[in-house]
Every structure is written in C-alpha cells, then in structure tokens.
Amino acid sequence: MDKFDVIVVGAGVVGLAIAARLCKDYKKVLIIDKNARFGEETSSRNSEVIHAGIYYPKNSLKAQLCVEGKELLYRYCQERHIPHQRIGKLLVAHDDDEEAFLEKTLFTARTNGVHDLVWQSSAQLIKNEPELSASAALLSPSTGILDVHSYMQSLVFDIEKYGGMFVANTEMLSAIPTSDGFNIKLKSVNDYLSLSSRYLINSAGLHSTKLAGNIDTLSPNLIPKLYWCRGHYFSYSGKSPFKQLIYPIPEKEGLGIHASLDMGGGLKFGPDTQYIKELKYDVSEKLKNKFYVAIQKYFPNVEYKKLQPDYSGIRPKLQGEGEGFRDFFIQSKQQHDINGLVNLFGIDSPGLTSSLAIANYVAKVMLDD
Ligand SMILES: Cc1cc2nc3c(=O)[nH]c(=O)nc-3n(C[C@H](O)[C@H](O)[C@H](O)COP(=O)(O)OP(=O)(O)OC[C@H]3O[C@@H](n4cnc5c(N)ncnc54)[C@H](O)[C@@H]3O)c2cc1C
Numbered sequence: 001m002d003k004f005d006v007i008v009v010g011a012g013v014v015g016l017a018i019a020a021r022l023c024k025d026y027k028k029v030l031i032i033d034k035n036a037r038f039g040e041e042t043s044s045r046n047s048e049v050i051h052a053g054i055y056y057p058k059n060s061l062k063a064q065l066c067v068e069g070k071e072l073l074y075r076y077c078q079e080r081h082i083p084h085q086r087i088g089k090l091l092v093a094h095d096d097d098e099e100a101f102l103e104k105t106l107f108t109a110r111t112n113g114v115h116d117l118v119w120q121s122s123a124q125l126i127k128n129e130p131e132l133s134a135s136a137a138l139l140s141p142s143t144g145i146l147d148v149h150s151y152m153q154s155l156v157f158d159i160e161k162y163g164g165m166f167v168a169n170t171e172m173l174s175a176i177p178t179s180d181g182f183n184i185k186l187k188s189v190n191d192y193l194s195l196s197s198r199y200l201i202n203s204a205g206l207h208s209t210k211l212a213g214n215i216d217t218l219s220p221n222l223i224p225k226l227y228w229c230r231g232h233y234f235s236y237s238g239k240s241p242f243k244q245l246i247y248p249i250p251e252k253e254g255l256g257i258h259a260s261l262d263m264g265g266g267l268k269f270g271p272d273t274q275y276i277k278e279l280k281y282d283v284s285e286k287l288k289n290k291f292y293v294a295i296q297k298y299f300p301n302v303e304y305k306k307l308q309p310d311y312s313g314i315r316p317k318l319q320g321e322g323e324g325f326r327d328f329f330i331q332s333k334q335q336h337d338i339n340g341l342v343n344l345f346g347i348d349s350p351g352l353t354s355s356l357a358i359a360n361y362v363a364k365v366m367l368d369d
Contacts, residue, residue: 004028004197007184009172009211012043013148013355014347015203016155016166021359022201022366023162030197031159032186034171039152042205043352045281045313047233047260047271050074050084050144051350054091054109054117055250061328061361063112066350069357070142073151076356082150083263089143089245090120092134092298098249102138109140116141131241133300143245147263148352174214175200181340182215199340199366205347206279206316212343222336224329224345227317229253231271232283234291235310236302240267246298252322254315255349257294268310269295275321276314283309318346330358332365340369 005026008019011033019031035041050073053066077084093099102119109117120128120137156166170188181198204211209226212218231254240261248256253273261267269291288307295302318326329345336343342362351358 002195004030004195006030006199006201007032007172007182007195007197008201008203010203010205010208011038011156011166011168012041012203012205013039013152013155013352014043014205014344014358015201016152016159017355017359018201018203018362019164019166020155020158020162021356021363023159023164025363026199027163029159029164030195031164031166032170032172033166033168036168038156038166038168039149042313042316043148043152045311046148046349046352047258048145048148048262049089049245049260049353050146051353052089052109052114052116052140052143053112053350053353054105054114054140056108056112057325058108058111060325061330062350062354065328065354065357065361067113068360069350069354072356073146073353074144076154077146077151080154082146082154084144084146085263086142086144087244087261089140089247090125090129090132090134090137091140091247091249092132092137093249094133094135094297099136101249102136105138114140114142129242129244129246131299131301132246133298139244145245145261145263172204172211172214174216176216177338177341197340199342199369201362202341202343203347206314208316208343208345212345215338215341218336218338218341222331224318225320226345227320228276228279229315229317229348230274230276230281230312231315232274232287232312233268233270233310234283234288234307236267236269237306237308240265241299241301242267248294248298252324253319257291259295259299269307270310271313279314281312281314283312285309315348316346317348328354328358330361330365333369342366
C-alpha cells in the first residue's frame with residue numbers, strides 16, 4: 001500500500017493552498033479531487049473578491065484569517081504575476097440607520113486591524129461615482145479582485161514543484177484510523193484503491209460533513225450540520241458605470257446583492273441567498289425582478305434589459321436560515337481526539353481571501369498534533 005505523509009481531500013482553493021503549504025514541511029503530499037479538474041465547485045463560483053475583513057466579529061477566525069490572508073494573497077499575486085487589482089470598494093448607506101451601520105463598521109474594522117477605511121460624503125460620491133445613489137459610504141481601498149483560476153493554477157504548480165501530487169477524478173470513500181495514521185479507501189475512475197497516510201485533511205467544501213461521516217471512529221456528535229446556500233449572479237452588458245465595487249449594507253445571510261467587476265472589466269451583480277436541499281446551480285430568469293429592485297437602490301439608472309442570468313455558487317454554511325454569525329470551524333485532535341485528522345467545516349466567504357492564512361493555520365495545528 002502506498003504511504004503518504006499527508007492526503008488532502010478536495011482541490012478547491014483552500015485544499016490547494018493547504019497542500020502547497022504542507023509540501024514545504026512534508027515529503028509525500030497528495031491532493032485529490034473527485035472532479036475532472038481542480039476547483040470546479042465553490043472555488044470557481046464566487047465573486048473573486050479579496051475582502052478587507054471589515055465585518056467579522058472581533059477575534060473570530062474569519063476576522064483573523066481574512067485580514068492575514070488578504071496581505072498574503074496580494075503578495076502572492078504580485079510575486080506570481082497573477083492578475084489582480086486593488087480596485088477598492090464602497091459600502092453604501094441611504095439613510096440615518098444605514099449611516100449608523102457604517103460608523104459601527106468603522107469601529108469593527110479597526111478592532112480587526114483594518115485602519116484604512118475612509119468616510120465618503122454624498123458630494124464626494126457624486127464626483128467619484130456619478131451613477132451611484134447614496135447618502136454616504138465607506139471606501140475600503142484594500143478590497144480587490146483577482147483571477148481565481150490563475151491563482152489555483154499557480155498553487156498546483158507550487159505543489160508539483162515541491163514534490164507533491166495532484167490527482168483528479170479520485171474520490172475519497174472512507175478512512176480508518178490506524179496506529180500511525182489512516183488507511184484510506186479511494187475510487188479513481190472505475191478502480192478502487194487503498195492508501196495510507198500519516199495526516200488526513202478534509203477540505204471537501206460542500207461535502208465536508210458527508211466525508212467526515214465516513215471516517216471511522218469520528219463520533220457523529222462532533223460533525224456539525226452543514227447547510228447549502230445558493231447565491232445567484234446576473235451579468236450586466238456594456239461598459240461598467242462604476243470604477244469600484246459597490247456593496248449595500250450586509251444582510252443577515254450574505255453581503256447583499258453587490259456590484260463587482262472581474263479582471264476583464266465585466267460587471268456582475270450578486271449574489272443573493274437561497275437555502276437549498278439539492279446541489280443544483282440553476283439561475284432562474286424569475287429572479288430578475290428581485291435583482292432589479294435591489295440594484296436600483298444604489299444604481300437608479302440600471303437598465304432592466306441589460307441584466308442577464310449568469311451563474312451561481314453554493315456556500316457551505318454552518319448557520320441555518322435566519323440564524324446568526326457562524327465562524328470557520330477547523331477541527332483537529334484537540335476537538336475530536338484522533339491523531340492526524342483535520343476537518344474544515346463551513347469555509348464559506350471569506351474562504352478565498354483567507355486561503356493562504358487558513359493553510360498556515362492548518363500547518364500549525366498539525367504541529368500540535
Ligand atoms: C456565491 C459565493 C460568493 C463568494 N465570494 C467570495 C469572495 O468574493 N471572496 C472570498 O474570499 N470568498 C468568497 N466565497 C467563498 C469562497 O468561494 C469559498 O470559501 C472557497 O472557494 C472554498 O474553497 P474550498 O477549497 O474550501 O471548497 P471547494 O472549492 O468547494 O472545494 C472542495 C473540493 O472538494 C472536492 N471533494 C468533495 N468531496 C470529495 C471527496 N470525497 N473526494 C475527493 N474530492 C472531494 C470537491 O470536488 C471540491 O472540488 C464565495 C462563495 C460563494 C458560494
């Protein structure tokens with residue numbers, strides 16, 4: 001039986017970042033994905049925004065890893081020539097209550113170590129973003145965008161450069177803890193095979209709790225409930241009326257239908273939030289009216305006919321519909337008492353921004369194992 005130091009299950013942006021980081025500490029690192037290519041699920045169905053880390057509660061992993069991850073990601077993109085842009089974001093208010101939220105956000109951001117937010121008056125906004133309707137806004141200059149596919153490709157390159165291996169079309173079925181790691185059962189195309197590994201990292205995103213359920217001796221009581229929450233996007237044809245990303249005041253379950261630009265200058269609106277039971281990526285034309293009304297609030301001249309259903313992504317959430325904030329949950333021996341096992345649960349937004357910091361965090365918890 002082939003023996004590895006580390007097997008990472010799931011080659012999304014987080015699993016890839018973890019594998020690339022662990023290749024520096026361990027000789028034999030294997031990362032697998034059940035799909036034909038890396039990053040085909042949530043990692044290629046998101047807003048591609050490098051978040052600043054301004055909303056998350058103080059001392060949460062989301063706050064800490066987003067702020068650390070943002071800097072690591074900008075540096076990585078610069079060093080590897082990955083298309084990215086520190087484009088900036090405006091968080092916009094329309095009345096006194098929303099302006100009070102902006103003031104509160106200024107405070108939360110500072111406690112998270114984000115000190116670069118700038119208050120914008122309506123006069124400044126009219127000058128800088130004439131198509132925008134808002135009474136005031138917070139400018140976040142360190143928010144940016146990147147080409148996620150190029151980022152993931154670069155992580156695969158790193159893994160292979162450092163002697164690790166990425167294998168597609170390979171699904172982990174189950175694992176049994178042994179005295180020095182795990183015996184792991186895989187299905188690769190139509191073949192079944194077994195491998196052993198000292199460490200097992202479950203970075204399976206939307207399937208992380210199902211996978212955890214197939215790890216022998218991991219108590220079902222320690223596996224959290226995971227909810228799937230779909231977010232839809234509508235593209236907007238023609239030239240973008242905005243130079244920066246435009247965000248409304250966040251909602252309970254997401255950041256609200258915002259305007260974001262991609263590296264090609266294309267404008268899209270979304271995502272909204274819809275809790276679902278089945279993994280389906282449909283974007284119904286019927287949602288158009290809801291999008292139109294939400295966008296009109298900050299972009300009154302939005303043209304209905306220019307909005308087109310585009311794509312959707314599904315968040316792996318630990319909070320059910322209407323429930324409050326839940327943090328990333330990175331579960332290691334301290335919580336489940338199994339040597340060498342790290343489970344990543346609820347890695348929704350800002351998982352992309354945090355990916356390199358999550359990788360460092362996982363490397364650290366493995367040392368404590
Ligand atoms: C609508 C939306 C917008 C978002 N916008 C942003 C944003 O702008 N900025 C930001 O920072 N974050 C954003 N996020 C969050 C970010 O996209 C995710 O946190 C990140 O992509 C998670 O990466 P991952 O590697 O954990 O998961 P995934 O990309 O889902 O990867 C998990 C992988 O595991 C594989 N897998 C599962 N089970 C098995 C198995 N048994 N065997 C083998 N392989 C398996 C799957 O095939 C998959 O490829 C957004 C998310 C959504 C849904």
